[in-house]
Amino acid sequence: MATLARASRSEIETLLGVPPDHDLLKAPETGTVMVEGRAGGAGRRFNLGEATVTRCVVRLANGRMGFSYALGRDGRKARLAALLDARLQDEAEGSGLHQGIATLAARQAAARDLASRKAAATKVDFFTLVRGS
Amino acid sequence: MYVAVKGGEAAILATHDLVAEARRGDPAVPEISVAQIREQQALACARVMNEGSLYDQDLAALALKQSQGDVIEAAFLMRAYRTTLPRFGSSEPLDTAAMAIRRRVSATYKDLPGGQVLGPTYDYTHRLFDFALMDEGGEAAPRKAPAPLDATMPRVPDILGAEGLMEAEEPPEGDPRPFDLTRDPVSFPADRDVRLQSMARGDEGFLLGLGYSVQRGFGGSHPFVGEVRVGEVAVEFVPEELGFAVDLGEVTLTECQMVNQFQGSKDVPPQFTRGYGLVFGHSERKAMSMSLVDRALKSRDFGEATNYPAQQDEFVLYHADNVEAAGFVEHLKLPHYVDFQGELELIRRIRREREERLAREQDTMPEAAE
Numbered sequence: 001m002a003t004l005a006r007a008s009r010s011e012i013e014t015l016l017g018v019p020p021d022h023d024l025l026k027a028p029e030t031g032t033v034m035v036e037g038r039a040g041g042a043g044r045r046f047n048l049g050e051a052t053v054t055r056c057v058v059r060l061a062n063g064r065m066g067f068s069y070a071l072g073r074d075g076r077k078a079r080l081a082a083l084l085d086a087r088l089q090d091e092a093e094g095s096g097l098h099q100g101i102a103t104l105a106a107r108q109a110a111a112r113d114l115a116s117r118k119a120a121a122t123k124v125d126f127f128t129l130v131r132g133s
Numbered sequence: 134m135y136v137a138v139k140g141g142e143a144a145i146l147a148t149h150d151l152v153a154e155a156r157r158g159d160p161a162v163p164e165i166s167v168a169q170i171r172e173q174q175a176l177a178c179a180r181v182m183n184e185g186s187l188y189d190q191d192l193a194a195l196a197l198k199q200s201q202g203d204v205i206e207a208a209f210l211m212r213a214y215r216t217t218l219p220r221f222g223s224s225e226p227l228d229t230a231a232m233a234i235r236r237r238v239s240a241t242y243k244d245l246p247g248g249q250v251l252g253p254t255y256d257y258t259h260r261l262f263d264f265a266l267m268d269e270g271g272e273a274a275p276r277k278a279p280a281p282l283d284a285t286m287p288r289v290p291d292i293l294g295a296e297g298l299m300e301a302e303e304p305p306e307g308d309p310r311p312f313d314l315t316r317d318p319v320s321f322p323a324d325r326d327v328r329l330q331s332m333a334r335g336d337e338g339f340l341l342g343l344g345y346s347v348q349r350g351f352g353g354s355h356p357f358v359g360e361v362r363v364g365e366v367a368v369e370f371v372p373e374e375l376g377f378a379v380d381l382g383e384v385t386l387t388e389c390q391m392v393n394q395f396q397g398s399k400d401v402p403p404q405f406t407r408g409y410g411l412v413f414g415h416s417e418r419k420a421m422s423m424s425l426v427d428r429a430l431k432s433r434d435f436g437e438a439t440n441y442p443a444q445q446d447e448f449v450l451y452h453a454d455n456v457e458a459a460g461f462v463e464h465l466k467l468p469h470y471v472d473f474q475g476e477l478e479l480i481r482r483i484r485r486e487r488e489e490r491l492a493r494e495q496d497t498m499p500e501a502a503e
Contacts (some may be wrong), residue, residue, distance in 0.1 A: 001379050006382050031218045034223040038304070039302060039325055039329060041388065042304075045308065045310065046333075047326070049333055050188065051381075052188070052192070053221060067379075069379045071384070117278045117279070117281050118276070118277055119235045124251065126243055
């Protein structure tokens with residue numbers, strides 16, 4: 001679900017292919033989640049502010065349920081992600097769909113790695129000037 | 134006093150059309166898109182998300198477009214929209230120690246685990262115009278280090294904390310749910326969770342001014358930036374129907390840990406004290422101002438004098454919210470015709486009475502002077 005939450009709608013659409021028949025148990029709905037922080041990073045909890053979240057629950061013809069929860073307001077993405085979640089539970093590990101998720105996860109990890117390497121290029125190397133003569 | 138009067142509908146409709154035209158500007162210039170604002174005015178979007186108290190980059194960009202770049206009007210749009218949405222619940226508390234770092238600097242330690250990472254910052258620019266941006270700037274090609282940063286970097290106060298030199302920051306007994314000022318009225322003295330929530334959605338300029346006042350002597354704080362970090366943190370949420378934590382994706386955050394001078398007591402040896410700031414997006418000025426004021430607001434907890442505005446929770450919390458402040462200041466524009474008629478009548482009566490009194494005094498004055 002973490003990978004799907006970070007994937008774009010078109011990535012999910014491509015991976016899912018033709019959407020299977022399903023019932024909408026919970027139609028795509030946008031609401032908020034109150035994001036909590038901790039004072040000092042580790043202390044008392046406090047409310048930082050809300051974030052938009054869209055959720056969806058589907059049931060495939062075989063009864064399998066799929067869930068989707070992700071930041072943002074994309075209802076279509078939520079529905080497709082819930083369908084994918086249901087399909088993934090039915091498929092064996094190592095199947096095409098699971099491989100597709102692994103590819104998405106690898107792409108996301110590569111993007112994180114690239115961002116981190118760009119930040120690392122701005123890391124300071126201190127050197128001490130020789131003082132006096 | 135407000136009195137319902139009718140009229141003005143046509144004028145109001147006409148102003149809607151006119152403001153739409155004003156917002157669009159010269160039609161010969163291409164219209165700006167929401168995606169362009171989101172991608173190219175990200176710091177403005179961060180401010181709107183903070184003061185609107187809603188994390189959604191697309192909505193922040195739309196709010197800026199709709200408000201012609203008026204940040205407070207944009208925050209107002211965010212607040213208004215938020216009230217139309219159901220709330221699914223609260224997230225698990227964010228773990229900023231696990232942040233995917235893009236920038237992280239410390240003014241207290243030169244060599245700290247993970248290092249000083251400047252990231253994208255205007256701090257070391259010369260503030261000279263780049264006239265090349267008058268035309269299209271083209272694409273930047275940032276350098277890449279061969280290896281990424283350390284996967285996790287310790288938060289600087291935790292380093293000091295390990296030595297016992299830093300005021301401990303631990304959840305109270307039972308790790309209670311935080312107060313939510315959007316649901317319950319605030320009372321004073323306000324606890325730390327209320328103060329932090331209020332400042333997180335407070336006006337950046339107001340907090341900057343208060344933070345500055347503390348530094349200049351109206352609060353006597355002499356802090357060091359223990360750390361400022363900017364990056365992405367996962368938001369986790371436990372949906373009722375699932376019963377386990379789901380990763381909703383990432384938000385960009387800025388965190389500031391300010392290290393302040395000592396406090397101690399009979400039982401506790403002297404320790405540095407903390408000020409904390411946490412905000413949405415890349416907003417260092419806001420996070421730093423918040424951490425300055427957070428420390429100032431701890432004055433009472435530490436038994437210090439609270440003589441200055443930044444140390445007084447009621448003053449800070451009641452005036453930090455720019456949507457509320459703008460509402461009360463700007464309501465003065467609305468019709469007060471009846472109120473003002475009353476004032477007019479009053480001042481005329483006072484003047485009439487004064488003239489009558491002066492005339493009476495004139496009449497009774499003896500004419501002996503001549």
